[in-house]
Amino acid sequence: MMTLASVGLGLALIGSVLALLLRRQLREKYAVLWIVIGLAVVIVGAVPGLLVGLTDVVGVQVPSNLLFAMSIVLLLGVALHLSWELTRSEEQIRRLAEETAITRAEIEAIRARLDAGPSSGPDPSA
Amino acid sequence: MVDSRRVLVIVPAWNEEQNVAATVGEILATVDYDVVVVDDGSTDETANRAREAGAIVLDLPFNLGVGGAMRAGFVYARRHGYDVAIQVDADGQHNPADIDRVLAGLEHADISIGARFSDVGDYHVRGPRWWAMRFLSRVLSRLTGTRLTDVTSGFRAANARAINQYVHYYPAEYLGDTIDSLVAAIHAGLRVTQVPVAMRQRVHGVPSQNPVGATIYLGRSVFALGLALVRRPRVQQLERVA
Numbered sequence: 001m002m003t004l005a006s007v008g009l010g011l012a013l014i015g016s017v018l019a020l021l022l023r024r025q026l027r028e029k030y031a032v033l034w035i036v037i038g039l040a041v042v043i044v045g046a047v048p049g050l051l052v053g054l055t056d057v058v059g060v061q062v063p064s065n066l067l068f069a070m071s072i073v074l075l076l077g078v079a080l081h082l083s084w085e086l087t088r089s090e091e092q093i094r095r096l097a098e099e100t101a102i103t104r105a106e107i108e109a110i111r112a113r114l115d116a117g118p119s120s121g122p123d124p125s126a
Numbered sequence: 127m128v129d130s131r132r133v134l135v136i137v138p139a140w141n142e143e144q145n146v147a148a149t150v151g152e153i154l155a156t157v158d159y160d161v162v163v164v165d166d167g168s169t170d171e172t173a174n175r176a177r178e179a180g181a182i183v184l185d186l187p188f189n190l191g192v193g194g195a196m197r198a199g200f201v202y203a204r205r206h207g208y209d210v211a212i213q214v215d216a217d218g219q220h221n222p223a224d225i226d227r228v229l230a231g232l233e234h235a236d237i238s239i240g241a242r243f244s245d246v247g248d249y250h251v252r253g254p255r256w257w258a259m260r261f262l263s264r265v266l267s268r269l270t271g272t273r274l275t276d277v278t279s280g281f282r283a284a285n286a287r288a289i290n291q292y293v294h295y296y297p298a299e300y301l302g303d304t305i306d307s308l309v310a311a312i313h314a315g316l317r318v319t320q321v322p323v324a325m326r327q328r329v330h331g332v333p334s335q336n337p338v339g340a341t342i343y344l345g346r347s348v349f350a351l352g353l354a355l356v357r358r359p360r361v362q363q364l365e366r367v368a
Contacts, residue, residue, distance in 0.1 A: 098198035
């Protein structure tokens with residue numbers, strides 16, 4: 001029963017990631033990570049012996065502890081990565097905000113010059 | 127114009143509708159330089175007041191902090207071929223009569239800071255805020271090899287070299303606009319000097335000066351300075367601008 005639930009969870013994860021990808025609501029660079037996680041959940045769920053074996057190899061006493069520890073490390077990594085991406089995005093947004101402000105000022109200056117009339121500049125029709 | 131250099135006065139302003147017109151008016155009456163007010167996402171009439179007073183206005187769509195406002199000003203200065211840019215705060219505490227004094231510091235440096243403590247005027251702080259300022263001054267003085275007493279002062283001038291450096295790197299982070307930008311400029315090989323000036327009281331509004339806030343300020347300034355010092359010249363690839 002647990003096997004089925006675990007495999008189901010993994011498949012649901014992969015399914016939703018693919019759906020988001022198809023709808024262009026998730027960028028590939030984030031999707032790859034989630035697909036790998038989904039696959040890992042499916043594999044660990046389908047082959048229960050794998051987790052137990054791994055637990056013995058690493059020297060952890062209870063398989064669930066290994067699972068929790070791995071999940072926490074993974075989620076920390078994901079959170080850190082998102083903060084990093086967010087910082088980058090904020091910096092880019094900041095550049096754009098500065099650019100729009102400068103562009104706006106320049107458009108206003110040009111408009112003011114146009115409103116002042118063609119007499120202020122050289123007349124092309126002359 | 128007083129000399130052949132083209133000078134741009136950059137006034138970062140955030141919700142300063144009560145002060146900005148007077149400040150701009152006073153600058154324009156005192157010196158013959160162009161004034162650009164960077165409206166840092168104000169929700170009040172700051173931009174319009176500044177425009178009426180005769181300044182060029184850069185209207186940021188949302189609040190970026192002093193660092194963002196100033197970098198927009200420096201980018202503008204570079205694109206329009208200004209040789210020198212000087213920051214003057216909108217709240218009126220920087221005296222426009224001192225602008226030429228601060229600019230004079232550029233004769234033998236790339237960045238000139240109008241400093242509040244240099245035995246002129248009566249600007250007083252105590253407690254953690256004072257320790258923070260002293261600590262920052264000490265470290266930066268050693269770094270530059272000149273005596274700096276007021277490194278968080280916003281009254282500072284930059285020549286073309288420094289403008290280029292600022293366009294490349296001028297952080298929006300807290301204290302980044304004063305400390306980090308200065309350390310990065312020093313790392314890039316720019317020379318810094320200071321000029322004694324007196325500061326005036328804010329005309330409207332109160333400056334933040336409570337003990338808790340000041341202690342947090344101390345902690346954050348140590349943190350910001352530490353990071354800035356560890357960072358070496360190569361900073362962010364992302365910071366390139368055409």
